[in-house]
Amino acid sequence: MLRVAVPNKGALAGPASEMLGEAGYRQRHEQRDLTVLDPANEVEFFFLRPKDIPIYVGSGELDLGITGRDLALDSGAPVEEVLALGFGGSTFRYAAPAGPDWKPADLHGKRVATSYPRLVRDDLARQGVDAEVIRLDGAVEISIQLGVADAIADVVSSGRTLRQHNLVAFGDSICVSEAVLVQRAGSDSAKAKSQLTARLQGVVFAQQYMMLDYDCPRTLLEKAVAITPGLESPTVAPLADPDWVAVRAMVPRKKVNLIMDELAEVGAKAVLASDIRSCRL
Numbered sequence: 001m002l003r004v005a006v007p008n009k010g011a012l013a014g015p016a017s018e019m020l021g022e023a024g025y026r027q028r029h030e031q032r033d034l035t036v037l038d039p040a041n042e043v044e045f046f047f048l049r050p051k052d053i054p055i056y057v058g059s060g061e062l063d064l065g066i067t068g069r070d071l072a073l074d075s076g077a078p079v080e081e082v083l084a085l086g087f088g089g090s091t092f093r094y095a096a097p098a099g100p101d102w103k104p105a106d107l108h109g110k111r112v113a114t115s116y117p118r119l120v121r122d123d124l125a126r127q128g129v130d131a132e133v134i135r136l137d138g139a140v141e142i143s144i145q146l147g148v149a150d151a152i153a154d155v156v157s158s159g160r161t162l163r164q165h166n167l168v169a170f171g172d173s174i175c176v177s178e179a180v181l182v183q184r185a186g187s188d189s190a191k192a193k194s195q196l197t198a199r200l201q202g203v204v205f206a207q208q209y210m211m212l213d214y215d216c217p218r219t220l221l222e223k224a225v226a227i228t229p230g231l232e233s234p235t236v237a238p239l240a241d242p243d244w245v246a247v248r249a250m251v252p253r254k255k256v257n258l259i260m261d262e263l264a265e266v267g268a269k270a271v272l273a274s275d276i277r278s279c280r281l
């Protein structure tokens with residue numbers, strides 16, 4: 001039985017369960033459930049705090065876990081990334097009160113509040129800055145106002161929380177994070193583990209692509225195929241009208257509107273874009 005850790009609360013919990021559900025795994029119905037058995041797939045899921053997940057996986061008690069890259073790095077646990085999952089994106093930044101232009105070197109001799117002390121200490125050491133790290137559990141943005149810190153280092157997603165507290169991010173991102181699937185560093189890729197990874201990879205990949213279907217005059221096919229080369233090569237099928245063909249190809253989701261504009265310009269008609277739920281390469 002494969003043992004897999006899933007975030008039970010916070011920003012990563014909903015999307016992680018949705019992705020596992022999409023990949024065909026059983027998920028919990030009750031928020032209070034801390035374990036779910038999926039006998040058909042021979043997997044047991046454990047719903048844990050995302051911060052604790054690298055510790056369970058690093059100890060070898062659990063085989064795989066979903067957590068944030070920033071949390072995995074901060075834990076110092078011996079885990080390695082198996083797959084980046086494309087949700088829960090954030091950056092981890094230094095921030096200080098708006099006004100003077102800060103740079104990381106200005107933190108020398110100052111107090112930096114954070115819930116990610118290892119991540120921050122490692123970065124300060126890398127930059128050769130000697131600052132005091134104040135460890136807080138959350139709501140770090142208010143610590144400067146309350147007089148316990150001069151600057152902070154925290155997760156920035158939309159940037160709204162920083163703005164609300166009149167803080168400005170400075171320096172390069174300490175970490176560019178997203179949800180990741182992790183395993184114990186150096187552990188082998190058992191069959192069950194690769195199967196779960198491949199299924200999740202199928203969902204991650206499907207979310208990055210869309211399927212395009214369109215009709216195209218035979219004479220313009222070469223031009224249209226150059227715009228939608230597909231993964232191997234697009235599917236081209238005859239239509240009842242011998243002068244026209246139907247074309248089907250996967251395209252990157254981010255470019256779908258641009259590609260639809262280009263196809264329309266070339267003379268393609270009835271261009272349809274649809275979501276892909278899962279995909280095996």
Ligand SMILES: Nc1ncnc2c1ncn2[C@@H]1O[C@H](COP(=O)(O)OP(=O)(O)OP(=O)(O)O)[C@@H](O)[C@H]1O
Pocket residue numbers: 009010011012050051067068069070071088089090138155156157158177178
């Ligand atoms: N808007 C966001 N706010 C907080 N975390 C986010 C956001 N977007 C992505 N994340 C990621 O989610 C993870 C943090 O999850 P979570 O908020 O559950 O942890 P936590 O802050 O320690 O828990 P809690 O806030 O419940 O005490 C990190 O990997 C972080 O990068």
Ligand SMILES: O=P(O)(O)OC[C@H]1O[C@H](OP(=O)(O)OP(=O)(O)O)[C@H](O)[C@@H]1O
Pocket residue numbers: 137138139140141154155156157158159160161162
């Ligand atoms: O850039 P934004 O979109 O505003 O998001 C970032 C904020 O969200 C998180 O806080 P969370 O809600 O997890 O509370 P916490 O500080 O108590 O962990 C994070 O710690 C920041 O405060």
Ligand SMILES: [Mg+2]
Pocket residue numbers: 010138
């Ligand atoms: Mg939080």
